[in-house]
Every structure is written in structure tokens, then in C-alpha cells.
Amino acid sequence: MVDIQNLHYSYKKKKVFEGLTITFEAGNIYGLLGKNGTGKSTLFKNICGLLKPGKGEVSIGGELSKLRKPGMLSKLFMLPEDFFVPSVKVKDFIATMAPFYPNFSHSDFDRYILEFEIPVDSRLDQMSMGQKKKALIAFSLATNTELLLMDEPTNGLDIVSKSQFKKVMSSAIAANKCIIISTHQVKDIENLVDRISVIDNGSILFNASISEVGKKLRFHQSLYPSPKEKVVYSEETLTGISEVLYNESGEESKVDLESLYKAIMIHPTTINNLFNS
């Protein structure tokens, strides 16, 4: 679906990517994690062709994204963190934007809008920040594009909206779709993503499926610490000790994304050795 080969990109004074290579496959929801300023948004922009690589290639379904051809653009939708909505009613927005996307589904859109409780007769620019975001999420999912990029989609959403988001997202996944969600709020994408990619210092630090993580690591919450040799990462919390352990028993546990992310960031070599073995 998305093929990134040897991507080099730098802003005027800052190198962001030096030879980044990664592939995002259809049929998955990716969680793209990383510290602030590591290049998650820059990667999204390179994928969409909004930024042009200094070296290397980014292609979507075999088409170079930097050319920004309409055929390629109709296969993707990006919901940026600093999103924009025009000064039009929801129905006018749909009437003039939907024809650009050949797989746009009006019934899907109606369903999502109903779930998000968005008033269709309202003007987009007069909605609250959360409503604007939900309207755009509904639109982006209804486009049924092969690639959907979401940068911090849950920012600005209240607790109820976040659970609506999860519900809507889980209903939208299809075998031909690839969804990449970049976020700092890992709790919001728990039980939603099926692959985790962590980006750090312009390269991919970690890239594995949730089931793979579940097979190799065990996530454990207890009052007493486990033996040191079994622990990859541990952290004291208000309710006890949160641990990431080597999964020796083979028994799968629920993946705690926050602990996993911290384990990857603090012990990258240990994690990579484990997953590459």
C-alpha cells in the first residue's frame, strides 16, 4: 500500500529522516508513536506528497506521492492535527467534496454522523472544535480511501466522543484499507490498532503487530515486583507496579500500549533483540 524507501528529508536546519524505510500494508490499523518532533507529521506529509523527499521514494499503490496526481490523491485522505473546515454546511460540504472520492459512501457517512451526533444542517465553521473534528473523521472514513492518515485524531475530543471514535473506527476497517493513526494519547487507540510503529530520531525504532507483541511480551500489574531477569520494563504506579515481562509461558495478555511505548523508548536494544530473534 504505502512503500517508503530510503527516505531522506530535512528542513532548513534540521535533518528529520536519513534513509527511513518502511511499508504500511492494507488491512491494518497502524498506531504511529514517537516523541514530539521525531517526524510523525513530516512522515504523513511525505506520504501525501505535501513535502518532497530530498532522497528516496514514497509511493502509494505504486504511484509516486510527490507527483500529487489526482488518481493517487483520490486513494488517500489525511486528517491533520491543525485541520481546516470551510465555511459551508455539512450537506454542501458533502455535495461538493464527495464526488472527488469514487468510493465515497453516503450511507456510511450518515451512519457515522448519527453516531457522532453531528447536526447536518449546521455550518462546519460554526461548530465546536470537537464537532468539527468528528465531522471530518466521519467524512474521512466515508471516503473509503485505501489510505487514511490521522494525525492526533482524538485531540480535542471529550470522553464520550473518544469512545464514539473507537466504535466508529472499529466498524470502518476493511481488508483493502490501511489506516495510520499518529498519536501521543496511546490509551485512545488501545484495542483499535493492530500494528505499532515507533519512530525515533528519524528512523523506525519498532514495528510489530499487536499479536506479535502479545506473544513475546506479557503485561502485568501487581503489588510486588517480579524477578529482575523476567522484567523488560517496570514502573511504579498509584495502584502498584506496572510491568512488561518476557512472555515465557506463551500466554497472551492484553497489550498495554503505554507501558510498551515506554519499554521501547527506554530499552530499545532489548526490545529489538527480542523481536528480531
Place this chain on the structure above:
Amino acid sequence: MSDTLNFSRLSLLLKNHLVEHKQKYLYYLAGMFFIGLIVVLLVLSFSNLYGHANIYTLKTKNFYATKWEGLQTALYLGGLGVFSIIFSSVSFVNFNNKGESIFYLIKPASQLEKWLTEVIVHVFLFFVAYTLIYYVINIPITLFVRASEYAGFMEEYKVWTVLERRENLFRASTIFHFSTLKEDLYMAYPICISIYFSVTAFFMYGAVLFNRFSFFKTLILGFLTFIVYTIYNTWLIRLLKSFLMPDDWNSYSYSNAYSRGDDYSFEAVLSPHWGDIILYSLLFVIPVVLLACSYFKLQEKEV
């Protein structure tokens, strides 16, 4: 379906553009109408076109008729210049706003279609809308002037029309007779139109070239360009001509040399036919080059 230019996608994009910016454009049209109306009324109030006309005993009725036409022309062309600068500077969305830029650039249409949409709206539709607004203001005002106490001149007070002057567009002698700019403004209509296209194209280029404060940056760039052009026009050309034609070229400007048909003019150097072609190209090549620059810049645009 062509990846470069598809007319159904272009019309879709045009419709999308007009719907998304409908409110902004309606405000803009209303603003043009009211500012235009106020300016025309102020000009009429302070001019001696009528009311005080009888104190100028030496002036004939033809003078007043010509003056009214001159005023109409000046208002039309002046307004076209001012409003086109403002309108073209808001073309190519607001690249200052990242979200809006992303929303615009990821729309599934080619860069050529996006560029054409901007050109159609900001150059051609604006021109038509502005001209219509001008008539909406000007026709009743002219009728009012006709109905004034100097009704004896009524047949002279006619509405100045763009269409009436269209033949001037294709007459090189009026275009390059620069002195007419001072004498009869409407005679210089083609020059003003080419300036309109150039200025519009320049501000469109500025809108896509600069990310922040594009209007002011374009104004500064325009000012610098004007200085460079003036230096080029006054010093360099004269220097070259004095080198090529040492016989006191400096005493001749292009306009008077051309209009007088002197031996040292373009007319003498080039045959009228080729002279027309070259001068015409010079006149209309600037907006074309600038529009092409804005297209290539849009293709390269990053957010």
C-alpha cells in the same frame, strides 16, 4: 481519465471552490458595490460636472460630455486596479494556514486544474463581476446626470462601455501612443487591461510564493520590481540606444518617437507589422509569464 486535465473534474473543482468561498466572495462583491457607489457619489459631489457647469462659460457642452466619459473611464480602470490587487492576493487559499493548505493540496485534482480554477475565478470571473457591478452603479448614475438641469446635453451623457473600446485592444497605434494616457484615458484602455492582467498575475504569484504576509511581501516585491523596471527603462535602454543610434536618441521617448514616426524610432528600425507583434508580445507576455510562474510554484508548493 487524464491525470493532467479533465474537464469534468475541473468543473467539479470550480463548483467546490465557489461553494467553499461563496460567503467570502459575496462579501467582497457587496464591498465592491458599496465602495464603488460611495466613490462615484463623492466624485460627482466634488466635480463640476453639473450644477456648477454654467460658471465655466468658455467650455462647451462637448467638454462636459467628454469629461463625464473620462470620469467613468477613470473610475472603471482605477477601481479595476485597486479591487483586482486585493482580490488576486487572496487567491490560492491561505497558505499561511497549514490546515487549509493541506486541505487544498490533497484535494484529488491535478495542479493544473487547481491553477486553472484560481485563474478562472480571480482573473476572468472577477473581471466580469467587477464590470457588471460597474454598470449596476454607473447606468443609474448616468441616467441621474442626464435628468439633471443640463438635460440639453443629455444625448452627450452616455454610459462608457468596455465593449465600445474593445476595438482599441487590437489597434497598436492606440496602445503605443502613450501620450493618450494623459489626454483620453479610455484610449489607453488596452494598456490598462494589460496592466490589470499583469498586476493580477503578479499578486497571484505572490499568493503562492509567500507563506506568510503574502500581500505585504508582494507589495514590497512589486515596488522593487517597479524600481528595477524604471532603471531598466530609463537608463539601460537609453544607454543601449545611444550606443546603437548615437544621433541624440535621448531626446526621444518611445511614444513621441513612435507617434512622430521619426527616423530614430522603432518604426524606422522595424517594419510596422513586426513592431506591432513584438510590442504586443511585450505588453501581454508579462501576465502570461507571471501566471506560468504561479503554476510552477504551485506544483512545487510544500506545506
